[in-house]
Amino acid sequence: MTSALEVESHDTATNRTAAARTDEGVDQIFSFRELARLDEALTMSSRETGLRFTLYVGDLGTPTRSRAEELHAHSGGNTAEAVLIAVSPGQRVAEVVTGSAAARRLPDRACALAVLSMTTAFAGGDLVGGIINGLRQLADQAGRPTTRH
């Protein structure tokens, strides 16, 4: 399954080519199958809602809320329509930050419900499943954008 992807560098790589995707070491957390699920969930929920969902997995420092809001300001694009899901497994904290435009479609109560379902899955050790379920809840709550058809 994954062995076919973890091959040596091909002949097309020169010393000017960037490091291969498999050399970056970012796949140590999640398997390729889990990464594909995350990728699809992020992309499809962003496309369906018109919001920009991004996912941060890593340490959030203290206090976690201000760090998550700082990250949200850096999330790129139109941050008013950005939704950041920040998960810090080491601190056992999950944060959802919504921009001002996204907050109108995703009220705090809906975010709290999604966070609750996420943390329930995290407590069972299922990081990817919790994130995907939370994303689905958030995307369902946000619905489709009214300006586009």
Next chain:
Amino acid sequence: MTVVETILVFAVVPLAVVLVLALMTLGPGARNRRPRYKPGQPWNHDPIWYEPHPEATGHGGGHGEDDAQALGSSVYPERYGDEAAATHAVSGGTHAGSSATRAISGGSTGGATVASRPRAAGPLGGARGTW
């Protein structure tokens, strides 16, 4: 039934069945063993930021943009002078379809690779949860 037959039927055969079942259940887990997250254990990985694929994938510019006139089968116009050097950068200009994963360089400069400058988004909402 001799003693050997008895041992074969009542000891070796059940043992073989148990071994086969044990291999079938434990085998796949041993092949791709990845440290599974358990609540409470420290998280020693670098922070990582996943973002969705951009909506437009495939060609960077496409037809009709950038004063593109179809030259043969080329999507992009022919360029002269200084622009000729930048021709190869056209298809790589928008990173549409590139990897949706970006690693973050450091804790203090978090998100510096995602966007160069922060953009405040007004009053923020959201929720927080622990487990």
